[in-house]
Each structure stands twice: as C-alpha cells, then as structure tokens.
Amino acid sequence: xxxxxxxxxxxxxxxxxxxxxxxxxxxxxxxxxxxxxxxxxxxxxxxxxxxxxxxxxxxxxxxxxxxxxxxxxxxxxxxxxxxxxxxxxxxxxxxxxxxxxxxxxxxxxxxxxxxxxxxxxxxxxxxxxxxxxxxxxxxxxx
Numbered sequence: 297x298x299x300x301x302x303x304x305x306x307x308x309x310x311x312x313x314x315x316x317x318x319x320x321x322x323x324x325x326x327x328x329x330x331x332x333x334x335x336x337x338x339x340x341x342x343x344x345x346x347x348x349x350x351x352x353x354x355x356x357x358x359x360x361x362x363x364x365x366x367x368x369x370x371x372x373x374x375x376x377x378x379x380x381x382x383x384x385x386x387x388x389x390x391x392x393x394x395x396x397x398x399x400x401x402x403x404x405x406x407x408x409x410x411x412x413x414x415x416x417x418x419x420x421x422x423x424x425x426x427x428x429x430x431x432x433x434x435x436x437x438x
Contacts, residue, residue, distance in 0.1 A: 301383040302337050310426045311433040316352055318359060318429055325410060326402060327422030328367035328390025330359050330429070339382045352384070354436060359388045362432045367421050373401065392418070 300306065307319030316334050323329040332355050334344075341349055360372050369390035376386045391398055394414045396406050 299337055299383050300381055301333050301385060306331055306333050306385070308426070310429045313437060315348060316355055318355065318433060320426065323402070325396050325415065326389060327418050328363050328369060328425070329402070330363065330388045330425075332356050332359060332386040332388065334384040338384045339378065341376070341384060344384075352386070355433065356386050356388060358432050358436050359429060362425070362428045363388060363390045366425050366428050367418065370398075375401070390418075 305317065305319055307321035309317050309319050311318045312335070314335060316332055319331050319333060321329055321331055332352065334352070338344060341352070344352070356374065360374065363369065363372055367390035370393050371391040373389040373391050374386060375389075376384070378384065387402075389402055391402075392410075392414070393399075394408070394410050395402075396408060396410055397404050398407060400407065
C-alpha cells in the first residue's frame with residue numbers, strides 16, 4: 297500500500313533525526329501549520345517503545361513552543377488522526393480567531409475568509425519559523 301509519508305517528505309523539512317522529521321506542509325491560509333512525521337512506517341504510537349514515544353512527544357511540545365512564540369496564535373491545535381494516512385504523524389497548528397475555520401478544526405467548514413492584511417501578518421511572522429524550529433529542535437537534540 298502506498299504511503300504519502302513514506303513516498304515523500306510531506307512538506308518542507310526543517311529538521312529531522314533518525315526517529316522523526318518536522319515539516320512545513322505550506323497549507324494555504326495556515327502558515328503556522330507544522331507536521332511531526334515518524335521516519336518509519338508505523339501506524340500507532342503504541343507501536344513505538346516508551347523512549348521513542350517520549351522523544352516524539354518532546355519534539356511535538358518543542359514545535360508547539362516555537363509556534364506560540366513566533367506566530368503568537370490565540371490557540372494551538374495538536375492532532376494525530378491517521379485515518380487518511382495511517383502513518384504516525386502529528387499536526388501542530390497555530391490557530392487564530394480570524395482564520396477561515398475557527399473555532400472548528402482546519403478540516404471543518406469555512407466560517408469566514410481572513411482579510412488580506414491578516415494573511416500578510418501571519419506570513420510575515422512565519423518567515424522566521426523554519427529557522428526558529430530548527431534552532432529549538434537542534435537544542436532539544438543536544
């Protein structure tokens with residue numbers, strides 16, 4: 297069975313180690329959307345050892361901290377669904393009350409169209425996101 301996360305990076309890789317990679321999938325309207333993707337094809341977190349699970353979650357929490365600092369969101373959403381792609385991956389998403397889907401998930405129905413000014417503000421903040429993520433995750437690895 298083909299797996300998008302085995303066959304491709306799943307976005308712009310900003311950091312990786314032997315266990316997982318952190319990517320920016322460049323979702324339209326969501327410049328603060330980050331994925332943490334397992335390097336190996338594993339369907340469930342419980343398939344990993346306890347230290348591997350802890351390591352992945354340490355990466356997820358580091359991504360959350362960076363998103364809070366850089367993007368200054370109203371809320372962070374963290375999700376691991378895997379229904380469409382049964383490969384362990386976490387979505388870590390900066391959310392704003394002005395974004396298209398708030399307060400629903402980013403996969404729910406559109407509630408509004410963000411203004412061009414708001415999109416521009418988020419895009420400016422996101423310019424430093426790759427470097428900030430890389431630096432925080434390198435520090436975590438040390």
